[in-house]
Amino acid sequence: MNYWLVKSEPSVWSWDQQVGKGAKGEAWTGVRNYTARQNLVAMKKGDLAFYYHSNEGKEIVGIAEIIKEAYPDPTDKTGKFVCVDIKAHKAFKTPVTLAAIKVDKTLSEMALVKQSRLSVQPVTPEEWKYVCKLGGV
DNA sequence: GCCAACGTTGGC
DNA sequence: GCCAACGTTGGC
Numbered sequence: 001m002n003y004w005l006v007k008s009e010p011s012v013w014s015w016d017q018q019v020g021k022g023a024k025g026e027a028w029t030g031v032r033n034y035t036a037r038q039n040l041v042a043m044k045k046g047d048l049a050f051y052y053h054s055n056e057g058k059e060i061v062g063i064a065e066i067i068k069e070a071y072p073d074p075t076d077k078t079g080k081f082v083c084v085d086i087k088a089h090k091a092f093k094t095p096v097t098l099a100a101i102k103v104d105k106t107l108s109e110m111a112l113v114k115q116s117r118l119s120v121q122p123v124t125p126e127e128w129k130y131v132c133k134l135g136g137v
Numbered sequence: 138g139c140c141a142a143c144g145t146t147g148g149c
Numbered sequence: 150g151c152c153a154a155c156g157t158t159g160g161c
Contacts, residue, residue, distance in 0.1 A: 009159090032157095033144070054159060098160080117143060117158050 003123040004039065004049035005112060006064065006086070015051050015061045018088045025067045025087030029075045036120040040082050041070045048089060050123060050131065052112065059095035060131060064088055093136030106130050 006028060008014065018026060031037055043049075047066040053059055068085035075083075101107045107130065111121035123131075 007159090035144090058160075115143090116160075119158085 002042065002044060002047045003125060003128040004043060004047060004066075005052055005060070005110075005121045005123050006049045007052045007054045007119045010053045010056045015053065015088070015091070018051065018064065018086070019062075019091070021087065023087055025065075025085045027074070027083050028086050029073050029083040031073070031081055031083065031119060032076070033119060035118055037081055039120040039122060040084055042122075043069060043084050045069055048128075049086065050128075051088075057095070057097075058099070059097040060092065060135065061095045062088060062091040062135075063132075063137065090137055094134065096131055096134045100134070101131075 013026075028040075031040060043066045045066055045068065049064045049066065050060045051062045051064050053061055064086040065088075066084055067087050070082040070084050072079060073081045073083040098112070101110060102113055107113070107127060110123070110127055111118060115121065
């Protein structure tokens with residue numbers, strides 16, 4: 001089992017919209033970055049990912065589950081990029097903000113802090129457990 | 138709205 | 150293959 005973090009701007013696609021899709025989930029399209037692409041390809045069905053809201057909120061609001069592994073992104077005309085399908089798995093009781101992550105010694109090494117522009121990032125099991133606790137899950 | 142960080146493009 | 154110019158992301 002691997003852990004990930006995916007980012008979305010709520011104005012484009014929010015957690016609430018993701019929850020609204022239910023068990024069917026939704027294609028996570030629009031990744032146009034090779035590092036992020038590598039991470040998408042490495043995802044396995046059943047892996048879990050933190051759902052982070054950028055720009056608005058700047059906080060991890062819940063957990064999504066990968067329900068379909070990487071396939072060509074239908075929104076990419078060049079055919080170079082891929083997407084996966086994810087569904088909402090569990091909402092955080094308490095969102096974990098970027099500010100909280102930055103000041104926390106255990107989390108200040110997260111890719112979210114170090115590589116703030118990367119939209120799909122790996123999360124270590126230690127970070128995962130810790131953030132889940134903070135989120136009240 | 139600004140700007141730092143960083144990824145991508147294209148000329149050489 | 151290098152690197153300058155340019156574009157984009159995302160926190161503030």
